[in-house]
Amino acid sequence: MIRLIRFSRMLVLSFLVTQQTVYADDHPIPDEYVYCTVCHGILFGGNVATAAPKLTGLSAWYIESQLRAFRDGLRGTHIEDLAGLEMRPMAEMLSEERLSQVSRLVATLPNQNQLDNPGKRTERGKQLYSGCGACHGADGRGNQQFAAPNLVTQDSWYLIKQLNNYRNNIRGTQDRDIPGRQMRSAVSGLESEQDLIDVVSFIQSMQ
Amino acid sequence: MIREFSRRQFLNAIGSAGGSAAVYQSALALGLLSTSHNVRASLKPVPEASKKVILLGAGLASLTSAYELERAGYECTILEASHRIGGRSLTIRGGDTVDELGYPQKCDFDKNKDLFFNAGPSRIPIHHHHLMHYLRTFQIPLEVFTNNNRNAWVHDTKAFGGKRMRIKQYTADARGFMAELSSKSLNRNDFDRPFTDNDFERFQAFLKSYGDLDENALYKGSSRAGYQSGGMITPAIKKTPIDFREILNSSFWEHRMHWAQSEDQSAPMLTATGGMDTIIDGFVDNIDSKILLNAQVQNVQLHEHSVSVSYRHEGQLKQVSGDYCFNSIPKHIMSGIPNNFPRDYQTALSSIPRGLLFKMGIQMNKRFWEDEDIYGGFSWSDQDIEQLWYPPHGLFSKKGIMIVYMFNDEATYRFGLLNPQQRLEKALHEAEAIHPDIRKYVDSAVSVPWHRMNHTMGCTAKWTPELRDQWFKRLQEPVGRHYMIGDQISYHPGWQEGAFGSAHFALSHLNARQHNEITTHVNAINHGQGA
Numbered sequence: 167m168i169r170l171i172r173f174s175r176m177l178v179l180s181f182l183v184t185q186q187t188v189y190a191d192d193h194p195i196p197d198e199y200v201y202c203t204v205c206h207g208i209l210f211g212g213n214v215a216t217a218a219p220k221l222t223g224l225s226a227w228y229i230e231s232q233l234r235a236f237r238d239g240l241r242g243t244h245i246e247d248l249a250g251l252e253m254r255p256m257a258e259m260l261s262e263e264r265l266s267q268v269s270r271l272v273a274t275l276p277n278q279n280q281l282d283n284p285g286k287r288t289e290r291g292k293q294l295y296s297g298c299g300a301c302h303g304a305d306g307r308g309n310q311q312f313a314a315p316n317l318v319t320q321d322s323w324y325l326i327k328q329l330n331n332y333r334n335n336i337r338g339t340q341d342r343d344i345p346g347r348q349m350r351s352a353v354s355g356l357e358s359e360q361d362l363i364d365v366v367s368f369i370q371s372m373q
Numbered sequence: 374m375i376r377e378f379s380r381r382q383f384l385n386a387i388g389s390a391g392g393s394a395a396v397y398q399s400a401l402a403l404g405l406l407s408t409s410h411n412v413r414a415s416l417k418p419v420p421e422a423s424k425k426v427i428l429l430g431a432g433l434a435s436l437t438s439a440y441e442l443e444r445a446g447y448e449c450t451i452l453e454a455s456h457r458i459g460g461r462s463l464t465i466r467g468g469d470t471v472d473e474l475g476y477p478q479k480c481d482f483d484k485n486k487d488l489f490f491n492a493g494p495s496r497i498p499i500h501h502h503h504l505m506h507y508l509r510t511f512q513i514p515l516e517v518f519t520n521n522n523r524n525a526w527v528h529d530t531k532a533f534g535g536k537r538m539r540i541k542q543y544t545a546d547a548r549g550f551m552a553e554l555s556s557k558s559l560n561r562n563d564f565d566r567p568f569t570d571n572d573f574e575r576f577q578a579f580l581k582s583y584g585d586l587d588e589n590a591l592y593k594g595s596s597r598a599g600y601q602s603g604g605m606i607t608p609a610i611k612k613t614p615i616d617f618r619e620i621l622n623s624s625f626w627e628h629r630m631h632w633a634q635s636e637d638q639s640a641p642m643l644t645a646t647g648g649m650d651t652i653i654d655g656f657v658d659n660i661d662s663k664i665l666l667n668a669q670v671q672n673v674q675l676h677e678h679s680v681s682v683s684y685r686h687e688g689q690l691k692q693v694s695g696d697y698c699f700n701s702i703p704k705h706i707m708s709g710i711p712n713n714f715p716r717d718y719q720t721a722l723s724s725i726p727r728g729l730l731f732k733m734g735i736q737m738n739k740r741f742w743e744d745e746d747i748y749g750g751f752s753w754s755d756q757d758i759e760q761l762w763y764p765p766h767g768l769f770s771k772k773g774i775m776i777v778y779m780f781n782d783e784a785t786y787r788f789g790l791l792n793p794q795q796r797l798e799k800a801l802h803e804a805e806a807i808h809p810d811i812r813k814y815v816d817s818a819v820s821v822p823w824h825r826m827n828h829t830m831g832c833t834a835k836w837t838p839e840l841r842d843q844w845f846k847r848l849q850e851p852v853g854r855h856y857m858i859g860d861q862i863s864y865h866p867g868w869q870e871g872a873f874g875s876a877h878f879a880l881s882h883l884n885a886r887q888h889n890e891i892t893t894h895v896n897a898i899n900h901g902q903g904a
Contacts, residue, residue: 194685194688194690195685197688200669200685201474201827203669203709204454204474204706204709204827204828204830205474205709205830206709207709207710207711208669208670208671208672208709208710208711209711211709211711212709213705213706213708213709213723214708214723215704215705215706215708215709215722215723215724215725215726215727216705216706216709216727216830218709245790248786251790252474252475252825254475255474255475255476255792256474256475258475259475
């Protein structure tokens with residue numbers, strides 16, 4: 167029995183190792199965007215240590231809309247939002263052309279499937295998500311019509327952080343940020359930290 | 374009969390009473406042991422170029438490692454992501470680029486040997502023995518660094534009506550009042566035996582001396598505060614002591630007053646003449662290893678007998694393999710670089726928060742502080758600017774670089790969010806409380822928020838006691854043939870000595886396993902799988 171457990175554990179480990187072995191060979195990042203990878207990770211796979219989200223798995227239109235939001239001061243202005251405040255001057259540096267170009271580039275990079283902390287899918291999570299599906303889709307993959315991004319490829323630490331930013335009036339407070347304001351009212355149904363974990367676990371289970 | 378003990382016999386006697394620690398301490402005191410510190414790496418040689426080490430990052434930890442490894446016959450390759458060698462041991466001069474993410478800056482200082490800005494380390498504690506060892510080895514020119522200047526100013530928004538006060542006056546009056554109050558509240562009967570009458574008298578005398586009290590144990594001002602006037606050809610007039618309540622209201626005594634007594638800040642301190650990057654030059658001049666700049670690591674893969682590293686260089690993806698890898702990439706950046714580390718090791722890398730640190734260098738077209746009897750050292754404020762440095766070199770010359778240095782998290786956070794022009798404006802606005810005319814002397818400024826610098830994104834590693842318990846050993850030990858190094862893997866983050874200590878730890882570990890290969894090998898594999 168012990169041997170069996172040890173064997174299955176080794177399988178899991180080798181699986182994880184294979185998953186992480188993604189080489190950058192096939193997807194060269196142009197020199198002018200290398201600085202993005204310092205925080206967002208070499209393959210834009212995100213880095214919790216620099217609080218920079220995973221960008222692979224997101225559509226070009228969403229990445230572009232968020233770069234604009236940072237550039238135009240709809241995101242990254244709240245004093246408690248260090249990562250957002252750090253991002254804002256980066257977006258301000260981008261010309262219109264570069265802003266679209268880098269968004270398209272990142273959208274073509276392969277999604278890295280491994281999520282940070284897939285929690286358990288629960289009935290409570292499913293119930294909480296039912297209100298989200300209207301915009302983000304029943305499958306969680308987003309809908310450009312509603313400016314709602316794909317959620318299922320995102321790490322839980324980032325989803326929880328952003329839900330908290332909406333709940334704490336850090337994000338979605340600007341008049342011109344219409345989707346952000348909608349999100350801020352949408353999160354009122356999430357009452358506890360456990361609610362956040364449940365809904366994010368459900369979102370990740372849809373991947 | 375008088376029997377004379379030899380020193381050796383004396384030690385034996387102590388040893389039987391107090392154990393070996395007592396012998397060791399006494400031996401030091403008697404001068405029988407050398408007090409030189411074990412700062413040599415002493416690696417056993419390997420056949421020339423038979424073993425290869427890949428070093429990631431070109432800061433002091435990597436440079437030291439390469440220096441020592443080369444001498445033992447290892448072949449080394451250093452990969453550095455940025456455009457320069459030295460990491461945070463950075464000295465900025467006119468014409469240099471400051472590679473801050475979002476706000477790249479160009480330094481506009483005049484080209485002059487004294488007009489430089491040590492944006493990273495700038496002072497050398499003499500008990501940092503590894504550092505001193507390499508400074509001696511490379512014969513780096515040094516000079517004394519003034520870290521505490523009693524003529525500089527204390528400024529406190531909550532005391533003295535916001536008016537600046539000489540540090541010497543504050544310190545002398547604080548001690549005087551404290552000594553007087555202690556003396557008044559002393560009651561002989563409160564002291565139990567064996568506190569004798571003689572002890573009590575000696576203690577009263579101690580207080581008088583400590584606070585410069587008069588014969589009645591009252592504080593009436595002190596020459597230690599600096600005279601109000603006179604003292605040479607006219608009688609000296611003491612300054613009127615400041616109101617003790619004002620001292621209590623101020624925050625200077627909370628930690629700033631004692632700063633220069635802390636282990637790493639106490640006099641005398643040293644600095645490298647002409648800029649701290651001469652230390653980097655010392656290493657570069659003495660190593661032959663290849664150092665590739667603009668070589669950003671893309672992937673680190675551990676194998677049973679080697680480590681392979683992919684990196685981008687001149688638009689191409691390249692790969693290099695070695696028997697070992699020494700990695701000084703900041704742990705919070707390494708956690709975003711693909712790898713096949715065990716999961717707990719990867720978690721450890723991403724779990725230690727990155728610290729915030731800010732320095733700004735301002736070129737002043739007049740050394741106006743010298744008119745205020747200030748030569749080196751710094752003034753203190755309870756505002757965000759915290760420390761305002763006066764250059765200890767280039768005395769009497771025309772211009773000088775002042776430095777604003779802060780390490781308080783909240784203040785650093787606020788400064789880091791501003792753009793460089795706004796930072797200068799805020800610094801000058803606050804500095805006006807100390808030097809009202811400061812604006813008219815400003816030529817130009819550069820600022821370095823280390824938590825926003827490209828390829829760095831933090832200083833220092835924010836270890837808490839809990840994080841130390843959980844992860845320090847895991848990151849200090851190698852994983853397979855890969856060692857994390859740098860000040861981040863030390864108990865002295867933010868100091869060059871931490872980087873040296875960490876490098877030497879890894880070097881001696883490597884040395885031991887290299888000469889006992891089989892045993893270590895099995896351990897290394899178990900280590901990886903045990904995660």
